[in-house]
Amino acid sequence: MIPKIHPSFKLNGHSLNYEGIMTVAYSYVKEGEEWEKQVGDFLLSWLDDFDVVTVKTSGSTGIPKEYKLKKQHMINSAVMTGKRFDIGIEKDVLCCLPLSYIAGKMMLVRAMTLGWHIDLVQPSTTPLKKVEKRYDFTAMSPLQVSKSLDDIHKVRKVIIGGGAVSQGLIQRLNGKHTQAFHTYGMTETASHIAVRQLYPIYEENYSVVENVTIEKDHEGKLVIHAPELARTSLVTNDLVDLINEKEFKILGRVDDVINTGSVKVHPVQVEQKLSIHILEPFFLSAREDEELGQKVILVIQGEKRDLKPAFKKLDKFEVPKEIYFLKEFALTHTGKIDKRVVLEKLFSDNR
Numbered sequence: 001m002i003p004k005i006h007p008s009f010k011l012n013g014h015s016l017n018y019e020g021i022m023t024v025a026y027s028y029v030k031e032g033e034e035w036e037k038q039v040g041d042f043l044l045s046w047l048d049d050f051d052v053v054t055v056k057t058s059g060s061t062g063i064p065k066e067y068k069l070k071k072q073h074m075i076n077s078a079v080m081t082g083k084r085f086d087i088g089i090e091k092d093v094l095c096c097l098p099l100s101y102i103a104g105k106m107m108l109v110r111a112m113t114l115g116w117h118i119d120l121v122q123p124s125t126t127p128l129k130k131v132e133k134r135y136d137f138t139a140m141s142p143l144q145v146s147k148s149l150d151d152i153h154k155v156r157k158v159i160i161g162g163g164a165v166s167q168g169l170i171q172r173l174n175g176k177h178t179q180a181f182h183t184y185g186m187t188e189t190a191s192h193i194a195v196r197q198l199y200p201i202y203e204e205n206y207s208v209v210e211n212v213t214i215e216k217d218h219e220g221k222l223v224i225h226a227p228e229l230a231r232t233s234l235v236t237n238d239l240v241d242l243i244n245e246k247e248f249k250i251l252g253r254v255d256d257v258i259n260t261g262s263v264k265v266h267p268v269q270v271e272q273k274l275s276i277h278i279l280e281p282f283f284l285s286a287r288e289d290e291e292l293g294q295k296v297i298l299v300i301q302g303e304k305r306d307l308k309p310a311f312k313k314l315d316k317f318e319v320p321k322e323i324y325f326l327k328e329f330a331l332t333h334t335g336k337i338d339k340r341v342v343l344e345k346l347f348s349d350n351r
Helices: 018-031 034-046 071-085 102-114 142-147 167-172 267-274 339-349
Strands: 052-056 066-070 092-095 117-120 135-140 155-160 179-186 191-199 206-208 213-216 221-225 234-242 247-253 258-260 263-265 282-289 293-301 322-326
Touching: 018 034, 034 052, 034 102, 052 071, 052 102, 066 071, 071 102, 071 191, 092 102, 102 117, 102 135, 102 191, 135 142, 142 155, 142 167, 155 191, 213 234, 247 267, 258 282, 258 293, 267 282, 282 339, 293 339, 322 339
Parallel strands: 092 117, 092 135, 135 155, 155 179, 293 322
Antiparallel strands: 052 066, 179 191, 191 206, 206 247, 213 221, 221 234, 234 247, 258 263, 282 293
């Protein structure tokens, strides 16, 4: 299928129909910088006559994989987003995410589908620094938001995805005159299927978007039923507390659970407690231990210092038995901490 282009769609200030977009796409591919070539490649694949688009998963929880998404599912997702955040036609939006992954692709799909006026900027950790107008909507990673707090007022509504949002970052959004939301989703569902507001109202639980229902399986993992967004129901690796058929709270990933002294520790929950005190990038993991089976470890990007005050509100088995300070973390292509690479390097260096 060749998707329709909304007549109000603008790209970087220019009204473009099908032919205009194809011209821009070829120009990006032939003459653009690497990030612009990604834009061009996606536009060409979006406007071809195939029913699917090939996308890559981020690789944050394993080896990146290719996945074929139906264009109609992506269009459905765009419509749901427009309704959920009340972003109608001719709104000014900013795309500051790489087009190599689903989050960036969906910003363009939303714009072309809903008639937005979208500006593209080169993806960076500080994409709002040189922005000279106020946008109605954008999508950013937690790292981008944390590095852009002085400029976040340039966006009326921001959705944050691709990783956990620390309590410290939520507190620092206070007074920024921007509505901030945390999204939950994956490549296979064409971006987010659930949202929680962070500011000015704080919501602990995610609520699903329209036409999505949820349950949990016998292991406590979230199961997503989204016939308008995915071909089949999806069993995730996320352990959840199911509030009702529309709301849930993330407890952590089933493959991240640390069994220490027969006590199950969920790193996500502990990281949330620590994030008020630790502003640098960090994560919890585990190492084998003869006595406990597994022991909790903490890995921080930053200078060595005393962290005992940060541990005061942790339960006994949540307190890290070992702490490692590193100068720099390896990151995935989407800017998430590549825990697998970090740990492999850390413990190969310490042998």
